[in-house]
Amino acid sequence: MGLRVAVIGSGPAGIYTAEALVKQSPEPVEVDVLERLPTPYGLVRYGVAPDHTSIKSIANYLRRVLELPQVRFLGGVTLGEHVSAAELLGAYDAVVYATGAMVDRRLGIPGEDLPGSVAATDFVNWYCGHPDVEPSRFVLDSPEVAVIGVGNVAVDVVRVLAKTAEELSATDVPHDVLERLGQSQVKAIHMIGRRGPQHAKFTLKELRELGELANADVCVRPEEAVVLGGDYPRQVRGNLDVLRSWAQRAPSGRPRRLDVRFWLRPVEIIGAERVEGLRLERTRLTPEGRVAGTGEFETLPVGMVLRSVGYQSVPLPGVPFSRETMTVPNEAGRVREREYVAGWLKRGPTGVIGTNKSDAAETVRTLLSDLAGREPARHADLDELLARRGVRPVTYDDWLAIEAAEAELARSLGRGERVKLTGLEAMLRACRPRP
Numbered sequence: 274m275g276l277r278v279a280v281i282g283s284g285p286a287g288i289y290t291a292e293a294l295v296k297q298s299p300e301p302v303e304v305d306v307l308e309r310l311p312t313p314y315g316l317v318r319y320g321v322a323p324d325h326t327s328i329k330s331i332a333n334y335l336r337r338v339l340e341l342p343q344v345r346f347l348g349g350v351t352l353g354e355h356v357s358a359a360e361l362l363g364a365y366d367a368v369v370y371a372t373g374a375m376v377d378r379r380l381g382i383p384g385e386d387l388p389g390s391v392a393a394t395d396f397v398n399w400y401c402g403h404p405d406v407e408p409s410r411f412v413l414d415s416p417e418v419a420v421i422g423v424g425n426v427a428v429d430v431v432r433v434l435a436k437t438a439e440e441l442s443a444t445d446v447p448h449d450v451l452e453r454l455g456q457s458q459v460k461a462i463h464m465i466g467r468r469g470p471q472h473a474k475f476t477l478k479e480l481r482e483l484g485e486l487a488n489a490d491v492c493v494r495p496e497e498a499v500v501l502g503g504d505y506p507r508q509v510r511g512n513l514d515v516l517r518s519w520a521q522r523a524p525s526g527r528p529r530r531l532d533v534r535f536w537l538r539p540v541e542i543i544g545a546e547r548v549e550g551l552r553l554e555r556t557r558l559t560p561e562g563r564v565a566g567t568g569e570f571e572t573l574p575v576g577m578v579l580r581s582v583g584y585q586s587v588p589l590p591g592v593p594f595s596r597e598t599m600t601v602p603n604e605a606g607r608v609r610e611r612e613y614v615a616g617w618l619k620r621g622p623t624g625v626i627g628t629n630k631s632d633a634a635e636t637v638r639t640l641l642s643d644l645a646g647r648e649p650a651r652h653a654d655l656d657e658l659l660a661r662r663g664v665r666p667v668t669y670d671d672w673l674a675i676e677a678a679e680a681e682l683a684r685s686l687g688r689g690e691r692v693k694l695t696g697l698e699a700m701l702r703a704c705r706p707r708p
Contacts, residue, residue, distance in 0.1 A: 289615075363652070377585070384542030392580050422580070424474035470498055553571050553573065604639075
């Protein structure tokens, strides 16, 4: 009898875990990858900006893993709703949790819950066609928008806000979302960093892409780009050179303007019934390297605030969770007997997509070491359990039918290689046509 393992989550962490199990296991292995959505690939599908096709091509690698004969994709199955952690342990030799980090950290300031103050993940999910977010979720009717954060997600958000619908037409943005982007009233975008440019988290490649925007002038204030001393890594020096060059050029009159700001922290989102402004305090570094306010304030007349200050994981039903680290406590991936964790849920939202590969390999090494020499076990049948509950998982072939429908939609609209279907119903109709 071979090894049977359930992996919860079909993003890069989950699929790399499935691959590592197939490659590392000294005995035959069967891996079921369970996913609450009908579609695999996690943030590669719903977190990578639609105009970053080179990164999205990672899906081609992940696809090959799901097509391995030892791996099975079960979409539309939610832990805690359709099956419990205890039931999974009765059906498998081990369970690996790899659900990622699905929500944004909060700012913790007054006005954060006003309409118009939005987690960046919601906005990213919107333009990426995530079924949790309705296409009607956003109306871009404010002339000025603030994006809090200076990481790659913030850069993606401002780039999508700055581009025209025509520029995004060849991407897989859902068509109704593309139409709303085409109706955008946004003229000014403010990207806000609490610290200086030397502390920004965006990569040089992402930053340079902003300077290539055809529809927006990118502006930096000279006094905010000044950095004194410091022996900075090459990446940081490259960022500083780009920012200083932008600080020396005048706007050329493009339709939109992107202001990249530093040394400002949000202290209040202003508004009565919705966002009407963002109050910021000038900051400085203390001798200990901490951010401190200077008592100097300014207010931006924005009608939308997008918060992009980091992701965090959420607890899973029946699985240990640390509120302090916002991760599942583990030792080299081991949570407790026969339960394991991989990816951001294991280590926090750090690293790039490829980091999950070595992370998953470590977890699998721990799992295989723990289960070596185990007594053969009789397993409950997950398929029977789901059938009794009226749950029909989305198979890999079903997913291929969704992909084919998205390709056909793109052809019918004259738009690129695919256009994402929006909503669970549309996806299920594509893979399960009514008789």
